[in-house]
Amino acid sequence: MSNKTIATPIREELINLYQNNLDLITRGSADILNQHRQEALKHFNLLDIPSQKNENYKYSKIEPLFNYEYEKYFAPKRIAFNVDDIFRCGIPELDTHLALVLNGFYLPKGEKLITLPNGLIFGSLAEAAVRFPNLVKDRYNSLAKNQTDGLVAMNTAFAQDGVFIYVPRNVVESKPIQIINLLMSDTNQMVQYRNLIVVEDGAQTNVLVCDHTLSPNRFLSNVVTEVFVGSNAQLEFVKMQNEHNDSAQLTHTYAHQQADSRLVTNVLSLHGGFIRNNLAVTLAGEGADAQLYGLYLTDRTQHTDNFTFIDHAVPNCTSNELYKGILDDQATGAFNGKIMVRRDAQKTQAYQSNNNLLLTADARMNTKPQLEIYADDVKCSHGATVGQLDMEALFYMRARGIGEREAKLLLMFGFAHDVIKRISIDTLRERIDDMVNKRLRGELSRCHNCPMHCC
């Protein structure tokens, strides 16, 4: 490591942007968020945008994403039309509590925060920080690793709003909370927002996050989400990324689990130009269980990189990880699965697998399991495969009269369903099955149900 810091133009530009707009940034946010900005900016100044020399970003070129001109807004931009007119979620049977985020700002339909009769609160994070400081203060920015990742530090410096979800003690909410992130602009745009999800002891909920682009401009999103799962609490977190080829999405999700809690994450990257998902889970209480699933379908020159980190900090926790990908054309991908078993984290059970199908000779996948085990009474395993469609299976299907294309689709769909089947909500699972089917058939090259056909 060199002590010399050579300011890159990108970093200087961003720091100048911050300093010139500090008034706007803080005014459009809340004290709790503002208190962390200076410190975060210092970290960003030291860390910069990660280069490929950074081992954690070895397979993803982040810097070039910042070489485009982007507009950055520090207040919600007025839009001249009703979002409902052009966007309708394509999951009609799915009854959800809906939270819309437009270009990084919570888009209220009336109230900025909604409190359900059972006490569940959801809505704008900035608003929650003002109205419920006790729920936000100690948690906000307590998980995010500003000290080690320049992108996270940059988010903390800039983020003004996002979604806040609070499920009180012992509240079981069966209706999923759906966050729809919409990107829409008449210029290229960079957005940085922040989500905070708190599931208190004994509470249960499902959160579904959908990311969409609604205009053909170039977008860069840099999003941090912090998730707290209390003792005996359960959270299923499904994220569906469906953006166009000129979009870049950098996500950083940090989850913290207490004793006997259960977290299921399912990250479905259906479409997107460049996707990097960081997901870090800390199993901090005995008996906690984390299930991490992921599916990425890429073609053309798309790139998807999933970087996961599971920290078994205490004994008797379990984790299971399954990520699968199908890469077509010249698509590239990466998976990094780090599992840390701390000293004394005895009786840990941790399983990980990453399976990839390459449909062409030009598609590339880098997969890297990384187990660090400092306890001696544990069960851990990992496996990674990169292969092609099974030719014997293809012939078998063709010998039954199924055409080659259809046979390939059935095989790919079967491969992908292995991940989708872990989604517990029936209507959502069926809908995603359908979307994946369309995606594999090449019928989802534009964002679903959007009349703008931006790619």
Added chain:
Amino acid sequence: MLTIKDLHAKINDKEILKGINLEVKAGEIHAIMGPNGSGKSTLASVLTGRELVEVTHGSVTFNGKDLLEMAPEIRAREGIFLSFQYPIEIPGVSMVNFMKAAVNEHRKYRGLEPLSASDFLKMMRERKELVEIDSALTNRSVNEGFSGGEKKKNEIFQMAMLEPKLAILDETDSGLDIDALRVVANGVNKLKRPDNTVIVITHYQRLLDYIVPDYVHVLYNGRIVKSAGKELALELEEKGYDWIKKGDNA
């Protein structure tokens, strides 16, 4: 129905079939027997269009059409069915989706509408009974975790679903106990109609106790060296293949 003329084929530059001639008419049952390595499975591969095998000479016509020009799926839709010696496991693809895709492709080829979900499931139920296959098996992925016997029963179940004109049973008896053998053979017999044809490829006579052939051919060293009625199978069972190997290659 099927006419094979002077068929030569090789795998990786090694000639396996060295001039096969065979005429199979509708309604007949033919058995092809022969020692290991004589070319029986290669013949089945040629008929179903496996790319591994390269045809170097000769012709195969099926109902007047040039079979060798057709892709494997077209042959299947034209009515050729191979019961695989080693059925393939396809994790993640359910039996229901697999069969639905196959049945509907066959229907499309004949200009018919796809079956409705309920008609399809009814058909599945009926055909399952015909071959005495456990209902639970068809709720799983194709052949995944099936026992050897279950895999073979599943082949006959697929045959029942697709109603081929020509069924080729490639060593369907291998790995089967007597009970499973009887179930498989009964299934084949129940599916037999005056207008369809079965070619049974086997080492042993025992399957032919249940599926009684009209003709028995002995394949040896890439050629059919002897053809006769069903009594030939018994003779082979008694004497082995040595007398064929030593005899003339007529």
